[in-house]
Amino acid sequence: MRWFVLLLLFFGTVINFADKSIIGLAAVSIMKDFNLSYTQWGLVGSSYYWLFPVTGIFGAALADRFGAKKILGFLMLTWTVLQFGVLAITALPLLIVYRVLLGVFEAPYTPIAFNHVHKWFPPKQIGFATSIVVAGGGVGAMVVAPLLVALIVAFGWKVAFALLGAASFVWFFLFQFFTKESPVQVYKEKQKKARLEKIKLKDFLVLVASPTALFTTFAFLSTQFLIVWFTIWLPIYLVEVVQLSAIQMGYGVATIGVVSILIYIGVSAFSDHLFKKNQNWRLSRVYVVAGAMGIGALFLASVTVFQNPVWVIIALCLAKGFTYVILPIGPSIMINELPERGGLMASILTSFGNLAGIVGPILTGSIVALAGANKIAGYNLSILFIAGLVLIFSLLFAIFVKPKLAKVSMDEQHVKLEEKESRKKNSVPVL
Known part of the structure; x- marks a missing residue:
């Protein structure tokens, strides 16, 4: 069941x-349909993140409080x-409203998914x-880019958006009817007890302001600037600066996606290997x-x-x-x-x-616009800014982040018990 849950969280x-x-x-x-400038396009990109930090928390x-299944199901719907609803968009204001609402309801998914994995x-x-x-x-974001580009070219961007809505509904059905909330049978009792335990605001603020939490968050923030840029x-950078065609851009984006996934999964597995050996x-x-x-x-920076x-x-x-390695391991440090x-x-x-999503698109759009005809210089400045942030906060992360010893939760104890029982069942008795 846990591998099926992981598969659905992946999709x-x-x-x-x-x-x-x-x-x-x-x-x-979209820019052609609505006659948008680079600055306006930066505004569209930024709008997704305007309420993202608040609704994510x-x-x-x-x-x-209520369980991942209920909340994730609601979000998918x-x-x-x-x-x-994209089919009804006819002007820039409606496009911005759509992006704001999408950010509102997509923000909680990632932290809920991370915590669900820990269960x-x-x-x-x-x-x-x-x-x-x-x-x-x-x-x-990247591997399915050629497919999404093909859908946009064949059916128009609005239909392509609607097809993603259909995929969300299929996921909702599978997750609600074929998974469980937790591997622990006493989940309801555990949740009921958890509701009675209130967090003292002062203690919580001290924890959030600790060097471990603070510099993990800043390292994550620096990577988010890169995520937003990607x-x-x-896509526009590869077309306008690197001079790739639309099809080449799609395959280039997909290649970057596939190779980068293999890298950060490999580094994360290496991190697990080290942790298993030395704790x-x-x-x-x-x-x-x-x-x-x-x-x-x-x-x-080399580009x-x-x-x-x-x-x-x-x-x-x-x-x-390499930069994205903070994405799977950073949440583990915070949850711990x-x-x-x-x-x-x-x-x-x-x-x-x-928060990088609010600042990043507008900042990059403004830099590119200010560069005028020299778009390459504008893009290069934005890239160097992000590379500098990542480098600085990776150093601070290494110096100040000192996680405490991990606690073993009820869910993890149950998983270990399941593994032990499975090994017993699969073992061959000696006669």
């Missing part, structure tokens, strides 16, 4: 990021309605399992993530110097793959700080990180 993330990224893939068509807190998997598999969920983002600006969070989690982010920042199309694709594969409120802790990380 849920695919849909989530396809919803985010299709706006970038359809950028040329609120939705994850509701999931801690709203995605369905909103994506079909089903033991600590020694958390890095790998969470990286599979994160990989869904890479697939949704989502909103990468040392600093060595297996913090140093691995910080080193990977630093390498990723250097590869990202401003070497702009050969082949090197740009290779460098962006490596930049995304307060396991009984795992959804809330993960949502603080993702919601604060997604």
